[in-house]
Each structure stands twice: as structure tokens, then as C-alpha cells.
Amino acid sequence: FVKSSVIEGTKLEEDSDQEDADEKDMLKRELQDERKTLPIYKFRDELLKAVEEFQVIVIVGETGSGKTTQIPQYLHEAGYTAKGKVACTQPRRVAAMSVAARVSQEMGVKLGHEVGYSIRFEDCTSEKTLIKYMTDGMLLREFLGEPDLASYSVVMVDEAHERTLSTDILFGLVKDISRFRPDLKLLISSATLDAEKFSDYFDSAPIFKIPGRRYPVEVHYTKAPEADYIDAAIVTVLQIHVTQSPGDILVFLTGQEEIETIDEILKHRTRGLGTKIAELLICPIYANLPTELQAKIFEPTPEGARKVVLATNIAETSLTIDGIKYVVDPGFCKIKSYNPRTGMESLLINPISKASANQRAGRSGRTGPGKCFRLYTSYNYMHDLEDNTVPEIQRTNLANVVLTLKSLGIHDLVNFDFMDPPPSEALLKALEQLFALSALNSRGELTKTGRRMAEFPLDPMLSKMIVASEKYKCSDEAISIACMLSVGNSIFYRPKDKQVHADNARLNFHTGNVGDHIALLNVYNSWRETDYSTQWCYENYIQVRSMKRARDIRDQLEGLMERVEIEISSNASDLDAIKKAITSGFFHHSARLQKNGSYRTVKNPQTVFIHPSSGLAQVLPRWTIYHELVLTTKEYMRQVTELKPDWLVEIAPHYYQLKDVDDAGSKKLPKGEGRAAL
Numbered sequence: 001f002v003k004s005s006v007i008e009g010t011k012l013e014e015d016s017d018q019e020d021a022d023e024k025d026m027l028k029r030e031l032q033d034e035r036k037t038l039p040i041y042k043f044r045d046e047l048l049k050a051v052e053e054f055q056v057i058v059i060v061g062e063t064g065s066g067k068t069t070q071i072p073q074y075l076h077e078a079g080y081t082a083k084g085k086v087a088c089t090q091p092r093r094v095a096a097m098s099v100a101a102r103v104s105q106e107m108g109v110k111l112g113h114e115v116g117y118s119i120r121f122e123d124c125t126s127e128k129t130l131i132k133y134m135t136d137g138m139l140l141r142e143f144l145g146e147p148d149l150a151s152y153s154v155v156m157v158d159e160a161h162e163r164t165l166s167t168d169i170l171f172g173l174v175k176d177i178s179r180f181r182p183d184l185k186l187l188i189s190s191a192t193l194d195a196e197k198f199s200d201y202f203d204s205a206p207i208f209k210i211p212g213r214r215y216p217v218e219v220h221y222t223k224a225p226e227a228d229y230i231d232a233a234i235v236t237v238l239q240i241h242v243t244q245s246p247g248d249i250l251v252f253l254t255g256q257e258e259i260e261t262i263d264e265i266l267k268h269r270t271r272g273l274g275t276k277i278a279e280l281l282i283c284p285i286y287a288n289l290p291t292e293l294q295a296k297i298f299e300p301t302p303e304g305a306r307k308v309v310l311a312t313n314i315a316e317t318s319l320t321i322d323g324i325k326y327v328v329d330p331g332f333c334k335i336k337s338y339n340p341r342t343g344m345e346s347l348l349i350n351p352i353s354k355a356s357a358n359q360r361a362g363r364s365g366r367t368g369p370g371k372c373f374r375l376y377t378s379y380n381y382m383h384d385l386e387d388n389t390v391p392e393i394q395r396t397n398l399a400n401v402v403l404t405l406k407s408l409g410i411h412d413l414v415n416f417d418f419m420d421p422p423p424s425e426a427l428l429k430a431l432e433q434l435f436a437l438s439a440l441n442s443r444g445e446l447t448k449t450g451r452r453m454a455e456f457p458l459d460p461m462l463s464k465m466i467v468a469s470e471k472y473k474c475s476d477e478a479i480s481i482a483c484m485l486s487v488g489n490s491i492f493y494r495p496k497d498k499q500v501h502a503d504n505a506r507l508n509f510h511t512g513n514v515g516d517h518i519a520l521l522n523v524y525n526s527w528r529e530t531d532y533s534t535q536w537c538y539e540n541y542i543q544v545r546s547m548k549r550a551r552d553i554r555d556q557l558e559g560l561m562e563r564v565e566i567e568i569s570s571n572a573s574d575l576d577a578i579k580k581a582i583t584s585g586f587f588h589h590s591a592r593l594q595k596n597g598s599y600r601t602v603k604n605p606q607t608v609f610i611h612p613s614s615g616l617a618q619v620l621p622r623w624t625i626y627h628e629l630v631l632t633t634k635e636y637m638r639q640v641t642e643l644k645p646d647w648l649v650e651i652a653p654h655y656y657q658l659k660d661v662d663d664a665g666s667k668k669l670p671k672g673e674g675r676a677a678l
């Protein structure tokens with residue numbers, strides 16, 4: 001009996017393995033058939049011929065025509081991967097991951113083997129990888145280790161129309177290497193029709209157009225401007241659900257918070273609709289959504305139900321969701337803007353461009369006639385929306401990119417081959433900032449500190465904090481703080497029914513008004529002491545997922561510390577040393593308390609406030625240093641630590657003089673001014 005049951009057991013296992021394999025095979029066959037139905041399929045051979053003939057091609061095709069998922073596979077099938085990897089860049093992390101997952105399924109291989117992806121702090125590739133999806137920022141970093149991209153045979157810069165900062169810089173770099181690597185193929189692909197500009201830039205490269213199938217889309221406008229677009233979006237979704245024929249809905253929102261709010265309200269309101277109305281499945285999608293949940297938007301909608309996808313801009317061109325028939329477009333997106341004069345960067349909710357509005361509408365007409373409900377008036381559309389979004393390079397802080405270019409040996413930034421050059425003021429500001437951080441010397445050359453900083457895939461201020469921690473013997477603490485800051489604002493968890501408990505738990509980490517940076521460090525260290533316990537996270541209202549991510553990031557930072565030869569040393573009891581390391585990176589971000597409880601930034605004076613979530617919000621120290629500014633109802637400093645003003649002069653003597661930090665100065669009127677007023 002014993003023996004036979006063992007055999008039985010083994011056999012059973014074999015069976016299920018076989019079943020698994022069968023299932024995979026079936027899925028692969030199904031997907032292979034599906035591949036042939038995509039608009040790009042008819043042009044497969046023609047496209048491959050063009051790639052053979054020309055070194056650079058600009059490819060234009062409607063979203064969903066199969067550019068991102070198919071072209072790298074065609075190149076693989078045609079043998080390009082035998083000569084080197086095929087890279088395909090994406091402006092967004094989620095797109096890189098999701099598309100890689102899809103393509104590995106289509107090819108019937110394990111994700112991370114032949115098909116992989118690489119995004120910041122997450123490398124899902126191996127020796128075997130032939131097709132590599134990656135963020136544009138990651139390919140930019142690869143130039144640091146491999147300036148001629150020797151291990152690649154093809155680079156496809158996808159979603160070129162998005163014109164992210166990294167994509168724009170990549171343009172210049174790949175154009176340059178294509179001159180001395182005639183074997184390297186470049187594909188520049190875009191979802192919009194203004195391909196001439198790309199073609200002109202790449203020395204009149206041929207344009208390959210993939211005619212899309214597009215069904216008519218009926219566009220509806222509101223009669224009057226909406227006072228509250230969140231509320232208007234909810235009402236519109238419910239109206240579509242109750243009055244319109246079957247078909248899924250896609251709503252464009254500006255970010256995670258908005259999506260979560262609408263998710264909750266929609267769940268609440270549909271509960272009362274009764275059984276006569278079909279079920280409404282709500283699927284959110286945004287960058288920080290856990291991967292398992294991201295896959296949900298691609299699952300087919302069950303018979304009789306309707307799906308509503310609540311998405312950020314990611315669904316505009318990066319991801320195609322089948323079955324969408326209705327689009328709700330409030331007309332806004334979050335956009336970064338930068339004031340080179342003050343050096344202030346902010347993320348603001350802004351009206352979208354006409355180009356975006358048209359892309360969004362197009363998402364409803366992919367598989368049949370669609371409808372787009374714009375929550376603004378046709379007058380707004382005609383007169384208030386810009387034609388195109390300004391490229392990121394013209395509205396962002398360039399310090400990071402300048403540091404990367406300098407470490408690639410590109411010194412003459414003014415004459416770099418930009419498709420659209422950044423404002424010279426912004427370029428200057430970046431050089432100034434890097435000089436103040438001691439990353440560049442007075443001749444604009446990279447220093448040893450700068451070379452070390454460039455190794456870290458972080459904002460220069462954070463990398464400087466880490467590099468400076470060597471001096472203060474607190475590198476262990478510095479990388480823990482850096483990894484916690486890199487996770488973003490999703491460490492603490494505050495359920496509606498347990499807010500008091502959650503707030504108390506949070507305050508425990510702030511004992512002694514140590515400031516938010518040290519509080520984050522306390523969270524990380526306490527978790528580490530429990531051997532990374534999940535239970536501990538629950539008890540302290542800490543998000544386990546965020547902590548695990550922080551640990552992953554920390555592991556990588558620790559690896560990079562070895563590369564730049566900084567020993568890991570802990571100086572946990574000397575909080576001032578840790579704060580000085582923070583100040584070494586963030587001295588630009590200093591602020592001084594005013595009489596009315598507001599703060600004034602020290603250089604480029606501006607009124608700011610301590611964010612209510614800060615442990616110092618009630619303490620109001622005289623001098624602070626902050627991680628970032630966020631504008632909501634007011635301009636808030638987020639992640640704040642108390643500072644001794646002499647540190648500014650000690651640490652950044654070329655940036656601060658004694659008069660800047662003279663404590664008396666804010667109270668008394670300087671003599672001259674007093675007399676003038678009389």
C-alpha cells in the first residue's frame with residue numbers, strides 16, 4: 001500500500017506538471033493567433049526589410065497597433081538578437097513591466113529569462129535576456145557602464161512623443177553612437193502623427209507608418225465648465241453605466257489619491273443600485289499599485305458586467321486596454337514645472353493639451369465605435385488647451401541629467417545636440433547647484449565627489465547626502481534614510497476607523513522631536529531589529545509592502561557603496577552627525593521660522609509651511625531643512641528636520657554667508673532700511 005501510494009503520488013504530480021505545460025502551450029498558441037490580428041502584423045515583412053536597409057527609422061502607429069509588443073519579437077524572429085540584445089524603452093515603469101510580462105507570455109518563456117525588464121531598483125533580466133524592456137532612465141544609466149551600448153543590436157526608443165527628459169537625452173546619445181556603430185539599429189516609435197520632427201532630427205530618417213484601424217468616436221462636451229471634476233467624473237461614470245449599451249469605461253485622473261477617492265465613492269454608490277443594474281467592476285491603475293492588481297485591468301470583463309478603469313496618464317498611449325468603449329476625460333494631468341530662477345520644482349494639476357485630449361478620446365474607438373465624454377466645454381477645448389505639452393526638458397530641474405552627461409564625458413552642454421534645448425537659465429542653475437554640492441569644480445569638471453554621486457540612481461541631493469555620510473561616519477544611517485525617502489509617502493498607514501491609534505503609533509518614532517528623517521530611520525531600524533517582521537508592521541500601522549521595497553532599495557544602495565568604496569559604518573547615537581550628512585545634501589532646502597508660524601526659505605525667499613503630517617508640525621523649530629516642497633492648499637515642506645544655522649555656513653560656505661543665517665536679522669530692521677522708511 002505504502003509503495004503504491006508513493007507511485008500514485010508521483011504520477012499525480014507528473015500529471016499536473018503535464019497539465020501545466022499543456023495549458024501554457026494552449027495559451028501560447030492562442031496568443032500567437034492573437035498576434036496575427038494586430039494591425040502591425042500585415043507590415044511585418046516590410047518593416048523588417050526597412051530595418052535591414054536603414055539604420056534609423058521613425059515608426060508611427062496608433063496606440064494598440066502592436067508596436068511595443070510586436071516589433072521586438074519580429075526583430076528577435078529575424079535574428080537580430082543573435083547579434084545583441086534588443087532594448088525597448090518606455091517612459092513609465094508600469095508600462096515596462098506590464099509589456100515585458102505580456103511578451104514573455106506570447107513567447108511562452110519565463111519573465112526575466114529571454115524577455116525581461118529593468119526599472120530603477122528592480123532588474124528582472126538575466127544572462128539569457130534577449131529582449132529587454134526598460135525605462136528610458138535606465139538605458140540612460142547603462143551608458144555609464146557601456147558608452148557604446150556594445151551589448152545591444154537594436155535600440156527602440158518607444159513612446160517618443162512623450163518627450164520625457166530621459167528620452168530627449170537618449171535621442172542625443174543614440175544619435176551620436178549610431179555614427180560610429182553602423183551595425184546598431186535605431187527605431188524611434190511614436191503614437192502621434194507629428195513624426196516629421198523626429199525624422200528631421202535623425203538626419204531625415206525614413207518614416208514608417210502603420211495605418212491603424214480606428215472607429216468613429218463621438219465626442220461630448222459639458223455645456224458649462226464643471227466646478228468639481230471629481231464629482232462630475234463619478235456622475236458621468238454612473239450615467240454611462242445606467243443608460244449606455246455594454247462596453248467598458250476608461251476614466252483619466254491625475255494620480256493615486258484621486259483614483260482612490262473615486263474608487264471608494266463609486267463602490268459606495270453602486271452598492272445601492274439594486275440587482276436590475278449590471279455589476280460595475282472597478283479597476284484602478286497607477287504607478288505604485290502592486291503588480292498583482294495591475295494585471296487586473298487586462299482581465300476580460302465577465303458576461304453581464306461592466307468594467308471601469310480608473311487610470312492616470314499611463315492609459316493615454318503606454319497601455320492598451322481592450323474592450324474600452326467609453327472614455328471620461330476631465331481634462332487634467334499632473335505636470336512638473338520648474339522655476340529656474342528660484343530653483344523650485346513643483347508638481348501641479350494642469351489642463352492637458354489638445355494632443356492629449358485627442359489621444360484620450362481615441363482610446364474609446366479601438367475595437368468599435370466609441371464615445372468620449374469631456375468634462376469641459378468645447379470652448380475650453382478650442383481656446384484654452386495648448387496644442388502640445390511642453391517637453392519635460394524645458395520645465396524641469398536638470399541637475400541630475402547634467403551630472404550624468406558630465407560623467408559620460410560630455411562637457412560642452414550648451415552645444416549638446418538637443419531636439420529642443422532647455423532654457424539656458426535652467427542649465428546654468430543645474431551647473432550652479434552641482435558646484436554648490438561639490439560635484440563639479442569651478443571649471444565645471446566632475447570632482448571625485450561628483451563621480452561617486454553619479455553612481456547612485458538618485459537625485460543629486462540624496463546622493464550627496466550619502467557620499468557625505470562617509471565624513472560623518474554614519475553611512476549606515478544615510479542609506480537607510482535614503483531608501484525610506486525613495487519609497488515615497490506610503491510608509492505610514494492610517495485607516496479611517498483607527499486614526500488615533502495610527503497617529504499614536506507614528507508619534508512613537510518621533511520621540512524627542514527628532515524630525516522626520518530620523519523618524520524614518522527609527523522605523524527602518526526598529527523593523528530591522530524585529531528581523532523584518534510583518535506582524536510588527538501591522539502593530540505599528542506601517543505598510544509592509546513599502547518596507548519591503550525600502551529594504552530592496554537599501555540592498556542596492558549598499559552594493560553601490562562598495563563600488564564607490566565607502567565603508568558602511570553606523571553612528572546611531574550621534575544625531576547631529578546624521579543631520580549634518582543630511583544638510584550636506586539638502587542645504588539648498590533650508591527655511592527659517594517667521595513670527596506668524598510660517599517659514600521663509602533662506603535663499604530665494606518664499607513663504608512655506610510645515611506639512612501637517614510632519615512630526616515637527618506642532619513644534620515649529622526656528623530653522624529647518626526639508627526634503628521637498630509640495631503644493632496643495634499651501635506650499636508645504638515635506639519631511640522636515642531641525643537644523644542649527646551655523647551648519648549651513650560650516651557645510652556650504654560657498655553658498656551661505658554669515659549674514660544669511662544671522663538669527664537677529666529677522667527681528668530687527670537693518671539700520672539703513674529703518675531710516676529710509678522714515
Ligand code: ADP
Pocket residue numbers: 038061062063064065066067068069070098099101102298317318319320321322
Ligand atoms: P502599441 O505599442 O502599438 O500601442 P501594444 O503592442 O502595446 O500596442 O499592444 C498590442 C496589443 O497587445 C493590444 O491589443 C493590447 O491590448 C495587448 N496587450 C499589451 N499589453 C498587454 C498585457 N499586459 N496584457 C494583455 N494584453 C496586452
Ligand code: MG
Pocket residue numbers: 064067068069158317318
Ligand atoms: Mg506602445
